[in-house]
Amino acid sequence: MLPEGDRMDTGASTSADWRVAVDQALHGVRTDADLVFLFASYQHAERYPEIVAAIHERLAPRTLLGCSGQAVITTGREIEGRPGITLLSLSLPRADLTLKQVTQEDLDAGTPLAASLLPPDEVNAWVLLSDPFTIDTEKLVAALGEAYPGIPIMGGMASAFPGGRSAYLFEGANVAPGGALLLAVGGAWTIHPVVSQGAAPIGESWTITEAERNVVLGIGGRPALDVLMETVRDLPQEVQNRAGRNLLAGIAMDEYADELGRGDFLIRNLLGVDRERGAIAINDQVRVGQTLQFQLRDAEAATDELKALLDQAREAMSGEAAGGLLCACNGRGQGMFGEPDHDAAAVADRLGALPIAGLFCNGEIGPVGGTPFVHGFTASLALFVPAGEAAEG
Numbered sequence: 001m002l003p004e005g006d007r008m009d010t011g012a013s014t015s016a017d018w019r020v021a022v023d024q025a026l027h028g029v030r031t032d033a034d035l036v037f038l039f040a041s042y043q044h045a046e047r048y049p050e051i052v053a054a055i056h057e058r059l060a061p062r063t064l065l066g067c068s069g070q071a072v073i074t075t076g077r078e079i080e081g082r083p084g085i086t087l088l089s090l091s092l093p094r095a096d097l098t099l100k101q102v103t104q105e106d107l108d109a110g111t112p113l114a115a116s117l118l119p120p121d122e123v124n125a126w127v128l129l130s131d132p133f134t135i136d137t138e139k140l141v142a143a144l145g146e147a148y149p150g151i152p153i154m155g156g157m158a159s160a161f162p163g164g165r166s167a168y169l170f171e172g173a174n175v176a177p178g179g180a181l182l183l184a185v186g187g188a189w190t191i192h193p194v195v196s197q198g199a200a201p202i203g204e205s206w207t208i209t210e211a212e213r214n215v216v217l218g219i220g221g222r223p224a225l226d227v228l229m230e231t232v233r234d235l236p237q238e239v240q241n242r243a244g245r246n247l248l249a250g251i252a253m254d255e256y257a258d259e260l261g262r263g264d265f266l267i268r269n270l271l272g273v274d275r276e277r278g279a280i281a282i283n284d285q286v287r288v289g290q291t292l293q294f295q296l297r298d299a300e301a302a303t304d305e306l307k308a309l310l311d312q313a314r315e316a317m318s319g320e321a322a323g324g325l326l327c328a329c330n331g332r333g334q335g336m337f338g339e340p341d342h343d344a345a346a347v348a349d350r351l352g353a354l355p356i357a358g359l360f361c362n363g364e365i366g367p368v369g370g371t372p373f374v375h376g377f378t379a380s381l382a383l384f385v386p387a388g389e390a391a392e393g
Contacts, residue, residue, distance in 0.1 A: 009323055009355035012074035012086045018047040022054045025085045031059055033089040035097055035183075037325055038066030038170050039073070039359045042160040043083035048168055048175050051085065056173035059089060063097045065181050066170040067129045067158035069359030070330045076348040078341045080333050080360070088357035090323050090384060096122070096186035099171065103179040104135045113147040117182065120148050124190035124387055127183040127325065128155035131167045132362045134178035138374045141365055144182075145372045152193045153372035154382035156327030156361035167362070187387070192321065194313045194381040195366035197267040198302030198332070199248055199295035202239070203231035205260055206293065211286045214271070215279050216249070219292060223278025231294050239296065246298045249282045252291035253369025260293065262305050263312075266368045267295055269376070297377060299337045306343065306379055310350035313383065321351070321383040326358030328379045333360060336377075343379045356381075 013024035021044070036059055040051055045068065056064050072084040079086070100117055114120060126144060130137045137157050144153050158167035169176035185191060206227060210218030219227040232243055250265030257264065271281040286292075328343050336342075347356060365372060366380040 009090060010075050010086070010088050010357055012077065012079065012084065014079055014082055014084055016043065016083045018044055018051055021083065021085045022051055025087055026055065026058055029059065029087065030089045030091065032091055033059055033061040034063065034092045034095055035090045036061040036064040037088040037357050038064060039069050039086050039357055041069055041072050041079065041084040042164070044085065045160065045168070048170070052170045052175060053173045055087065061089065063099050063183065064170065064172055065099060065129060065183060067359065068160045068168040069361070070159040070162055071333060071360040073326050073328065073344050073356065073358040073360070075353060075356050076341065076344050078333055078344050080340070086357045088323050088325065088355060092189045092322060092384065094188035096184070098184040098186070100182045100184070101171070101176065101179055102135070102140060102182055107136060107140055107143065113143050118184050120151065122186050123148060123151055123184045125152040125154065125185045127185065127191070127382060128153055128180060128365055129169060130157050130180035131169055131178045132157040133165055133167060135180050137180065137363060140180055141372050141374055150370055152191045152367055153365060154191055154193050154325065154380055155365045156359065156380060157363040157374070159330055159360060159362045189384055190387045192313060192317055192383040192385045193366050194309050194383065195368060195375070196302070196306040196309050196379045197375055198305060198377050198379070199250065199267045199297040200262065200301035200305060201250060201260070201265065201293045202235060202296050203294055205252065205291050208286055208288055208290045208292050211288055214283065214285055215281050216286055216292065217277060217279045224280045225273050225275065225278040228280060228294060242298050242300070243296055246296055248295040248297055249280070250293045250295045251284065251286065252293070253371065255289060255291040260291070262308055264369070265293060265295065266373060267297070267375070302332070302336065303342070303346070306346050307350060310346060314351055317383070317385055319386060321354060321385050323384055324354055324356040325382040326356050326379065327361045327364045328358065329364055329377045330360040330362065331377050332379065347381065
């Protein structure tokens with residue numbers, strides 16, 4: 001046994017044997033936890049009930065939640081392509097922690113969420129883990145944002161076997177029946193959000209002058225497609241070569257801002273073009289008057305943005321975070337960066353040996369301009385900090 005002062009906040013294992021994996025993940029982990037996050041890769045799916053029950057019994061935390069993942073994350077490491085269990089065990093003195101379940105039926109009932117959850121003044125932040133196959137996560141996130149304006153909402157959508165259509169949520173000592181788990185963080189603790197959408201602005205920012213639903217027809221009084229093609233032509237040749245299929249649209253969260261940069265845009269995919277109308281389609285609703293700037297997403301842009309946002313977070317927090325929950329898109333990892341541990345290593349490099357746990361998600365949740373969204377190709381890092389040290393995302 002380790003002396004209590006040497007207890008760790010995180011644990012991980014890559015063993016295929018679930019019993020060995022549980023023992024290894026729990027070795028040296030603190031047993032005085034207020035909050036435990038548990039993530040297990042799809043290779044352990046048949047043993048999820050035993051894994052969750054064993055970890056809950058041996059740690060006996062006030063609150064345990066987690067989910068299945070295509071791959072899982074621990075401090076400085078991303079466990080891809082093999083079995084993995086990771087956990088984060090946090091002591092949060094004087095924290096108010098309330099775990100709620102939400103189903104699709106709850107969402108469709110039309111009852112205001114705050115009436116069935118908690119009053120807004122009792123919540124400093126939300127952590128949301130959802131099963132994307134049993135609940136409309138985008139609808140839930142939008143409803144939460146309306147019910148709890150300005151309150152950080154962080155998390156991700158559970159994943160499992162690549163291409164599969166099943167996912168699992170963990171609550172307490174059990175595998176939850178689906179839907180979503182919502183953890184309200186209140187009292188003396190809150191969350192500082194870091195949402196890296198993996199994109200860099202290119203060209204100029206423009207005002208949308210004609211639009212229909214998700215189709216941008218006019219930008220700056222010109223056909224939208226003409227502006228896009230001109231933006232690419234004006235890039236340095238090296239950047240043009242990188243652009244290829246990596247172009248996106250960024251919608252400014254504050255269309256009246258004098259200056260716009262990384263973190264000021266909601267990044268959305270380009271779905272297609274209409275050459276006859278000179279239009280472009282994106283995967284979100286747009287309106288006349290919004291500010292749009294095209295974006296480049298590739299490994300280099302994603303690396304630069306994540307490091308810059310982590311540096312900003314380090315400067316914004318007056319004290320150290322107790323730990324972090326990292327939800328990364330399952331399109332990131334080695335497939336995007338060509339090297340292991342990219343996002344986890346960046347957190348360690350910028351924030352030190354911060355204890356973290358997380359997973360590769362089917363969709364990542366976090367605020368942009370103070371409004372929560374479901375993202376893709378994003379790294380969403382929830383930093384648990386004393387209340388008063390967080391800032392809006």
